[in-house]
Amino acid sequence: xxxxxxxxxxxxxxxxxxxxxxxxxxxxxxxxxxxxxxxxxxxxxxxxxxxxxxxxxxxxxxxxxxxxxxxxxxxxxxxxxxxxxxxxxxxxxxxxxxxxxxxxxxxxxxxxxxxxxxxxxxxxxxxxxxxxxxxxxxxxxxxxxxxxxxxxxxxxxxxxxxxxxxxxxxxxxxxxxxxxxxxxxxxxxxxxxxxxxxxxxxxxxxxxxxxxxxxxxxxxxxxxxxxxxxxxxxxxxxxxxxxxxxxxxxxxxxxxxxxxxxxxxxxxxxxxxxxxxxxxxxxxxxxxxxxxxxxxxxxxxxxxxxxxxxxxxxxxxxxxxxxxx
Amino acid sequence: xxxxxxxxxxxxxxxxxxxxxxxxxxxxxxxxxxxxxxxxxxxxxxxxxxxxxxxxxxxxxxxxxxxxxxxxxxxxxxxxxxxxxxxxxxxxxxxxxxxxxxxxxxxxxxxxxxxxxxxxxxxxxxxxxxxxxxxxxxxxxxxxxxxxxxxxxxxxxxxxxxxxxxxxxxxxxxxxxxxxxxxxxxxxxxxxxxxxxxxxxxxxxxxxxxxxxxxxxxxxxxxxxxxxxxxxxxxxxxxxxxxxxxxxxxxxxxxxxxxxxxxxxxxxxxxxxxxxxxxxxxxxxxxxxxxxxxxxxxxxxxxxxxxxxxxxxxxxxxxxxxxxx
Numbered sequence: 001x002x003x004x005x006x007x008x009x010x011x012x013x014x015x016x017x018x019x020x021x022x023x024x025x026x027x028x029x030x031x032x033x034x035x036x037x038x039x040x041x042x043x044x045x046x047x048x049x050x051x052x053x054x055x056x057x058x059x060x061x062x063x064x065x066x067x068x069x070x071x072x073x074x075x076x077x078x079x080x081x082x083x084x085x086x087x088x089x090x091x092x093x094x095x096x097x098x099x100x101x102x103x104x105x106x107x108x109x110x111x112x113x114x115x116x117x118x119x120x121x122x123x124x125x126x127x128x129x130x131x132x133x134x135x136x137x138x139x140x141x142x143x144x145x146x147x148x149x150x151x152x153x154x155x156x157x158x159x160x161x162x163x164x165x166x167x168x169x170x171x172x173x174x175x176x177x178x179x180x181x182x183x184x185x186x187x188x189x190x191x192x193x194x195x196x197x198x199x200x201x202x203x204x205x206x207x208x209x210x211x212x213x214x215x216x217x218x219x220x221x222x223x224x225x226x227x228x229x230x231x232x233x234x235x236x237x238x239x240x241x242x243x244x245x246x247x248x249x250x251x252x253x254x255x256x257x258x259x260x261x262x263x264x265x266x267x268x269x270x271x272x273x274x275x276x277x278x279x280x281x282x283x284x285x286x287x288x289x290x291x292x293x294x295x296x297x298x299x300x301x302x303x304x305x306x307x308x309x310x311x312x313x314x315x316x317x318x319x320x321x322x323x324x325x
Numbered sequence: 326x327x328x329x330x331x332x333x334x335x336x337x338x339x340x341x342x343x344x345x346x347x348x349x350x351x352x353x354x355x356x357x358x359x360x361x362x363x364x365x366x367x368x369x370x371x372x373x374x375x376x377x378x379x380x381x382x383x384x385x386x387x388x389x390x391x392x393x394x395x396x397x398x399x400x401x402x403x404x405x406x407x408x409x410x411x412x413x414x415x416x417x418x419x420x421x422x423x424x425x426x427x428x429x430x431x432x433x434x435x436x437x438x439x440x441x442x443x444x445x446x447x448x449x450x451x452x453x454x455x456x457x458x459x460x461x462x463x464x465x466x467x468x469x470x471x472x473x474x475x476x477x478x479x480x481x482x483x484x485x486x487x488x489x490x491x492x493x494x495x496x497x498x499x500x501x502x503x504x505x506x507x508x509x510x511x512x513x514x515x516x517x518x519x520x521x522x523x524x525x526x527x528x529x530x531x532x533x534x535x536x537x538x539x540x541x542x543x544x545x546x547x548x549x550x551x552x553x554x555x556x557x558x559x560x561x562x563x564x565x566x567x568x569x570x571x572x573x574x575x576x577x578x579x580x581x582x583x584x585x586x587x588x589x590x591x592x593x594x595x596x597x598x599x600x601x602x603x604x605x606x607x608x609x610x611x612x613x614x615x616x617x618x619x620x621x622x623x624x625x626x627x628x629x630x631x632x633x634x635x636x637x638x639x640x641x642x643x644x645x646x647x648x649x650x
Contacts, residue, residue, distance in 0.1 A: 030401075031368045031459075033404070034369070043356045044357045044359070046445060051451075053451055126376075126377075129454040131456040146353075147354075209355075
C-alpha cells in the first residue's frame with residue numbers, strides 16, 4: 001500500500017494502542033513489545049474472516065470489526081483466559097477511509113470493553129481478508145482444555161443456540177423471518193458475545209471446554225475425541241433461541257442449532273459435584289448455563305429424546321456460507 | 326474448509342509443533358498455551374504476503390513458506406529478539422496437498438534452523454493470502470528500537486543490497502540477467518536471510534535498528550523520523566550486490582538498492598565508540614557489516630558523493646510488485 005497506509009493506521013488504530021502498562025512498545029516499530037505477567041501462561045488464538053466466506057459481502061464494516069475480535073476472544077474464553085492484546089493483519093482491496101473508520105469503530109467497541117490493546121499489525125493490498133490474533137493470560141496450569149472430559153461429567157452450554165444459524169439460513173432464502181426476528185438473529189450472527197467471564201470463572205471447575213463455532217455436534221465431538229469419551233445430548237434440554245417463524249419447523253430449528261456454528265457460546269463439561277458452583281457462575285456472570293446431557297464411556301456423540309432413544313440428525317446438510325453476489 | 330482441513334494441518338504442521346519445552350499446548354485446542362521466560366519481554370511481529378502483490382504468482386510454494394517466516398524473523402532480528410514460536414493464518418483457494426507439502430517444507434526448513442515451533446493457526450478458504458505471526462523474547466529493556474539514533478552516530482547495514490530489487494526489475498522486463506545472476510538475485514528475493522545473530526549481538530550496542538523491507542531510504546527515514554534526526558549516506562560506501570549485466574547501469578543499480586526493499590538486511594546506528602565491537606559481531610556472525618554514513622542533526626535523509634555533494638534520487642520510481650498473469 002502507498003504511504004497513506006501509515007496515515008490510516010495512525011488515524012484509526014494507533015489512538016487505541018495506549019491504556020495498558022504491560023505494553024512496552026505498540027504500533028510503529030518492527031515489532032511490538034509486551035511484558036507478560038510472570039506467573040501466567042500466554043494464550044494465543046488467531047482467526048481469519050474472509051469476505052463472502054465468513055460473512056455476507058454486504059455486512060456492515062463495524063460488524064466485521066466487532067466479529068473479527070469476538071471470535072478470537074471466544075477462543076480465549078474457551079480456555080478461561082483474560083484477554084490482553086491483539087494484532088491485526090488487514091488485507092484490503094483499497095484504502096477506503098469510510099470502511100476503515102466503521103471497521104475500527106466496531107473493533108474497538110468490543111476491544112475497549114475488555115481492555116484489549118492493539119499492539120501491532122500489517123496492512124496489505126489484496127482481496128478482503130482479515131486475520132486477528134488475540135493474546136490472553138491465565139495462571140499457569142489453569143487453562144480449560146478439550147481433553148479433560150470424563151464419563152459421568154455433565155455437558156453444559158451457555159446462552160441459547162441457533163440464532164446465528166437461523167440468520168444464515170434466512171439470508172440464503174430457506175424461510176422468512178419477521179423484521180424483528182431477522183434483526184435479532186442477525187445480531188447473533190454479526191456480533192456474538194465472547195463468554196469471557198464464564199470461561200474465567202470455570203477455571204478449576206470445568207473438566208473440558210470449547211467454543212461453539214462449527215456447531216454443537218462438531219465441537220462437542222472435538223471434546224469427545226480429544227478426551228477419548230462419548231456424549232449423549234438430550235434434544236429437549238437444548239436451549240434454543242426463541243423464533244416464531246411459521247416456516248421454521250421445530251425439527252429444523254434444532255438441527256440448525258446442533259449442526260451450524262457461529263453462536264460462539266461455550267460448551268463445557270463438569271462433574272455433578274460442581275453444579276452449585278456453576279449455578280453461581282451463571283448468576284454472577286448474568287449468562288444462562290444449561291445442562292444438556294452427559295459424557296459417556298462410548299466413543300460417539302449422539303442426540304436422544306427424553307426416553308433416551310437416539311434421534312437421527314442429518315449432519316451433512318450444512319454448507320459453509322456461500323459467496324454472495 | 327471441509328474436514329480435510331484438520332487432516333492437512335495434522336499432516337503438514339502438527340508434526341513440527343513439538344520440540345520446545347515452553348510450549349504447553351500447541352495446535353489442536355481453542356488456543357495455544359506457552360510459557361514465556363519470566364525475565365523477558367515478548368516481541369511480536371505479524372506480516373502478510375498476498376499472491377501477486379508480494380510475490381509473483383508462479384513462485385515456488387517452498388519459497389513462499391520460507392519467505393513468509395523469513396520476513397517476520399527479520400522483524401524480530403531488527404529488535405534483537407530470539408525467535409520462539411509462530412502462528413499461521415492460511416487462506417487458500419483450495420486444499421492442494423502438493424502445494425501445502427512444498428509450502429510447509431520451505432517454512433520448516435527455516436523454522437527448524439532457528440528452533441521456531443508452530444503453535445497454532447487458522448486455515449480458511451479464499452484468495453491466497455498468508456499471514457504469519459512470529460513471537461520472540463529478549464531480556465527486559467534490551468530491545469533495539471527505531472527511536473534511539475543520535476547525531477554523530479554512524480549508520481551501518483548488514484550484507485549487500487540490491488539483489489532482490491534487481492530480481493524484481495528483471496522479472497518485470499527492465500533488463501536481462503544471465504541465468505546464474507537471475508538465480509542469485511531470485512534467491513535474494515525469495516529466500517532472504519533474517520539477520521538474527523547480528524540483531525541479538527547488537528543489544529546494548531546499537532542505538533537504533535530496522536530491517537530493510539521498504540528500501541534503505543524509506544527505512545532509514547523511519548529511524549530518522551522516530552529519532553528526530555537526519556542522516557547522510559555516502560553513495561560510494563553502499564555495499565551493492567555484484568551484478569555484471571551490461572544493461573544495468575551503475576546508477577540504476579544504486580537507485581534500486583536504495584529505494585526498493587526486500588533484501589531484509591538490517592540498518593542500524595551506533596556511536597563511533599562501538600566500532601570494534603561491531604567488527605567483532607560481523608566476524609562472529611559471518612555477516613559483513615558496512616558503515617555507510619552518519620546520523621545528522623538535520624531532519625532529512627540524503628545521499629551524498631565522496632565530496633559530500635548531494636545526489637538526487639528519483640524516489641517515486643518504484644511500484645510495488647504488480648499482478649502477474
